[in-house]
Amino acid sequence: MKKIGTGFLLVAAGAALWGTDGLFRRTLAFEMPAPVVVFWEHLILVAVTLPFLIRFFKNRPKLTGRDLTALLFVGAGASALATVLFTEAFTYGDPTTPLLIQKTQPVIAVLGAYLLLGERLLPRYGWYFLFAVSGAYLISFPDPTAVQLSQLAPALLALGAAALWGMGTVLGRHLTKKIPTNQLTALRFAIGLPSALVILLLRNEAADALEVTPSEFGALILLSLIPGLAALMIYYKGLSTTPASSATLAELAFPLTAILIGWSVFDTVPTATQWVGIALLLGTIVVMTRAANRGREALGIRAAGEPMEATTGG
Numbered sequence: 001m002k003k004i005g006t007g008f009l010l011v012a013a014g015a016a017l018w019g020t021d022g023l024f025r026r027t028l029a030f031e032m033p034a035p036v037v038v039f040w041e042h043l044i045l046v047a048v049t050l051p052f053l054i055r056f057f058k059n060r061p062k063l064t065g066r067d068l069t070a071l072l073f074v075g076a077g078a079s080a081l082a083t084v085l086f087t088e089a090f091t092y093g094d095p096t097t098p099l100l101i102q103k104t105q106p107v108i109a110v111l112g113a114y115l116l117l118g119e120r121l122l123p124r125y126g127w128y129f130l131f132a133v134s135g136a137y138l139i140s141f142p143d144p145t146a147v148q149l150s151q152l153a154p155a156l157l158a159l160g161a162a163a164l165w166g167m168g169t170v171l172g173r174h175l176t177k178k179i180p181t182n183q184l185t186a187l188r189f190a191i192g193l194p195s196a197l198v199i200l201l202l203r204n205e206a207a208d209a210l211e212v213t214p215s216e217f218g219a220l221i222l223l224s225l226i227p228g229l230a231a232l233m234i235y236y237k238g239l240s241t242t243p244a245s246s247a248t249l250a251e252l253a254f255p256l257t258a259i260l261i262g263w264s265v266f267d268t269v270p271t272a273t274q275w276v277g278i279a280l281l282l283g284t285i286v287v288m289t290r291a292a293n294r295g296r297e298a299l300g301i302r303a304a305g306e307p308m309e310a311t312t313g314g
Contacts, residue, residue, distance in 0.1 A: 011250035017231035019257020023265065024223035026090050028283040029140050031216060034087035036199040036209045038080060040217075042193040044224040049186035056183040067178060070171040072236025074184075075191020078168025083192075084199055092154040108249035112170035125300025130251040131284040138277025139259050142270075166248065172236065173244040188232070189249055219232035243301045246288060252281055 046053070063071070113119040138144055175184055200206050208281050212220070239247055256278060262268035270278065291298040 007241035008246060008250050008285075008288060010234050010246045011242050014231045014233075014235030014238060014252040015166040016257045017234065018227050019254045019261060021223070022258060023092075023162040023261060024219050024227070026089055028216065028219055029087050029224040032307070033203065033205045033208055034084050034091070035196065035205050036202050036212070037087050037223075038083045039193075039196040039200050039209055040212065040220045041224045042080065042189050042196045044221060045189040045229055046186075046193050048105070048225070048229060049182075052182045052186035053190050053308075056179070056187060057172075061178050063178065067175065070175055071187060074168050074171050074175065075188050077164045078172070079188045079192035080195035080199065082161040082164035082168070084196070085157045085164070089154045089157040089161070101264055106245060107242060109166035109169045111167065112167050113173070113244040113248075114170035116170055117174060117244055120125075120295035120302045122297070122300040122302060124298075125246075128246070128249060128284060128288055128300060131248075131280055131290075132252050135277045135284060136252045138269075138273050138282060139256070140151075142274060169239070170244045170250050170252070173239055173242075173247065176236060176240040181240055182233065185232050187230070198302040209246030226264050234246060237260055245275075246301060249288065250285060253285060256281060261269070 002214065025037070172184070172188075179187070200209060210284065238250070242250070259268075259270055259274060263270055
């Protein structure tokens with residue numbers, strides 16, 4: 001049972017590293033088209049993870065048609081297309097967009113886990129969900145009573161990315177049962193690379209990919225290795241032992257990192273309600289990590305046909 005708690009904590013740690021994404025992506029989004037950023041990001045990541053990719057083809061695990069469809073979705077949809085949408089959203093200068101993604105993704109992932117993985121949610125899970133999403137909401141907006149989206153386009157981009165990433169969490173959880181996490185990470189990037197190239201060609205921006213400056217390339221490497229590779233390796237390691245429904249709440253650690261970086265790097269001081277949100281979200285993650293050590297029932301999750309687990313306390 002302790003593996004579940006450790007896994008939940010690792011998912012949260014990976015999501016926290018994603019929060020550093022804005023340090024690199026926002027600047028790049030204003031310097032080059034979004035498909036160019038995503039193409040180079042995937043190319044760098046494929047080069048770094050090539051040994052794991054070779055190992056996958058040497059082992060050749062038995063995958064069903066459903067597994068291959070899930071793998072294609074994770075690579076082309078959750079990796080390439082969602083990242084393009086996310087990067088494109090930064091070009092509108094709407095500060096609510098990346099946080100809007102984190103508020104809607106759990107709803108989509110929980111629904112997907114229910115429909116595709118047979119995870120059944122118990123009443124206790126509803127409290128975790130309420131506290132986590134409420135904390136993320138308070139973090140997302142300096143004044144939670146006056147929320148406005150300045151433009152429709154960034155909101156739609158954010159919602160599209162949220163849907164793709166939410167379902168990617170569910171299908172990734174399914175794939176970790178058959179594919180080692182480091183190999184799954186490599187496959188995600190390998191499938192995402194040609195998908196990113198297709199998007200680049202459809203947007204007629206292939207020529208821009210050849211005009212990357214040395215400083216931009218350095219930023220692309222940092223973007224690829226820190227919030228890209230390191231975060232995803234930690235994330236998949238945790239996801240292999242964590243139910244998708246609770247993993248998507250652990251992913252809400254992203255706004256924690258994002259707002260703390262905004263405070264320390266960009267001098268954006270959190271408001272009183274944002275501090276409440278930070279405490280609420282961090283407290284929920286800590287409580288869920290402790291509960292996960294007692295098993296799925298303590299998290300408020302039960303797999304289809306799974307008998308009741310013996311738990312202690314709570």
